[in-house]
Structures are given as C-alpha cells and as structure tokens.
Amino acid sequence: MEQIPGMISNPYHPPAPGYDDPHAGIDLADRMAGSQVALQGKAVQAALSGRVAMIVHDRFPFGNALVIETPLEDLPADWWPAANIPTPAPTLAPRSALTCPANLQTEMGASAAPGGRRSLYTLYAHLQSTPAAWQLGDQVACGQSIGAIGETGNALNPHLHFETRVGPAGMQMPGMSHYDSGARPEEMAAYCLWSVSGLFQLVDPQAVLALPAAQPGAP
Numbered sequence: 001m002e003q004i005p006g007m008i009s010n011p012y013h014p015p016a017p018g019y020d021d022p023h024a025g026i027d028l029a030d031r032m033a034g035s036q037v038a039l040q041g042k043a044v045q046a047a048l049s050g051r052v053a054m055i056v057h058d059r060f061p062f063g064n065a066l067v068i069e070t071p072l073e074d075l076p077a078d079w080w081p082a083a084n085i086p087t088p089a090p091t092l093a094p095r096s097a098l099t100c101p102a103n104l105q106t107e108m109g110a111s112a113a114p115g116g117r118r119s120l121y122t123l124y125a126h127l128q129s130t131p132a133a134w135q136l137g138d139q140v141a142c143g144q145s146i147g148a149i150g151e152t153g154n155a156l157n158p159h160l161h162f163e164t165r166v167g168p169a170g171m172q173m174p175g176m177s178h179y180d181s182g183a184r185p186e187e188m189a190a191y192c193l194w195s196v197s198g199l200f201q202l203v204d205p206q207a208v209l210a211l212p213a214a215q216p217g218a219p
C-alpha cells in the first residue's frame with residue numbers, strides 16, 4: 001500500500017458528468033529502478049474480493065480488462081461517507097458527449113431501479129493478455145492475481161488503469177468498446193453505460209485502495 005503513491009504515472013482527474021475525460025481512474029506503472037522506463041508483466045492483484053462482472057478481450061480503449069463487483073454491504077459502513085458516494089443513487093445523465101446507441105435508455109431504465117442495492121465495481125485495464133481463464137460470475141479473492149501489467153488498448157506504455165465506480169448490484173456486461181469502427185452496438189452501449197450514463201458513479205480509486213482489505217495493484 002505504501003508503494004502506491006510512487007507507482008502513479010497518471011493521477012485521477014474525474015470527468016464532468018457525461019464525459020469520459022480527462023481521467024476517470026489512476027494509472028499505476030511498474031518502473032525500472034532509477035528510471036522512468038515502465039515494465040510489462042508484473043502481476044496485478046485484485047484490490048478487493050468480489051465477482052467478475054465484465055471481461056474485455058483486447059478492445060479499444062481498455063484493451064484486455066476485467067471488472068470485479070464487490071457488494072457495498074461487504075465494505076466497512078464508515079467508508080461510504082469517506083468515499084462520497086451520493087445517496088440515493090442519481091438519475092441518469094440525459095445527454096452524453098459521446099456517440100451512444102439509441103437503445104441505451106431502455107437498457108439503463110431496466111437496470112436502474114431506484115432504491116436498489118448497489119455495488120462497488122473495480123476496473124483493471126490494459127492487461128498484458130486476454131483474461132481467458134475468467135468467466136462472468138467467477139469469485140475473486142482479495143489479493144488474487146488476475147493478470148499482468150500490459151499496454152493493450154489505448155496505452156502508450158505499460159501500466160494498469162484502475163477505475164472504481166458504484167453502480168446497481170448484479171450488473172454483468174459482455175464487454176465494452178468505443179472509439180473504434182469495429183465496436184459492436186452492445187459493446188458501445190456497455191461503454192456508455194459504464195463511462196458516461198451516470199449510472200456508475202465515480203469513486204476516487206485511492207479511497208478504494210485505502211480500504212482495510214485492499215491491496216496494492218502489484219506486490
């Protein structure tokens with residue numbers, strides 16, 4: 001945990017509602033000692049236990065990525081106010097700066113039941129290889145190795161993009177992609193849902209890493 005500040009190569013700079021930039025997560029890089037050269041291959045450990053909610057196979061912009069869902073009731077109750085999670089859950093952002101599929105509203109309306117249970121979702125992106133071993137719903141233990149630092153997707157150098165959001169419990173999505181002519185409508189819908197719909201509320205990743213059970217992204 002004490003190594004985390006030194007590993008941050010690009011800090012959290014939360015986007016305004018409806019936007020996906022400047023930076024919705026933190027980037028963690030494994031730099032060669034005494035230099036700025038970032039290395040691939042270091043094991044990425046799950047910061048929290050939970051279940052696999054999304055698997056992305058080398059798609060732009062997140063590359064190979066995994067999303068893990070942790071129910072809020074599994075986290076310390078006094079962490080909620082510290083993490084500034086709005087209560088009750090917000091309504092959906094009416095417009096987005098992105099091009100999003102027209103059926104998104106319907107899809108979101110079905111899953112955004114007011115007063116429903118919520119979960120913390122943690123995204124691990126730009127992993128070195130396709131997380132082929134994982135299936136949706138798989139249980140992940142805190143500290144378990146879930147992949148290796150890579151530079152797949154929208155990454156100019158090897159790093160882990162770690163992004164944390166609170167959203168409706170039980171969400172499972174087949175994958176997400178955007179900014180790519182090959183992105184399928186359902187992948188774009190999932191990206192819009194995750195990044196700009198307002199359904200998944202951003203939480204400062206360092207507030208998540210400060211949780212008692214949380215571990216650094218790499219040993």
Ligand SMILES: [Zn+2]
Nearest residue numbers: 025026027161
């Ligand atoms: Zn990033």
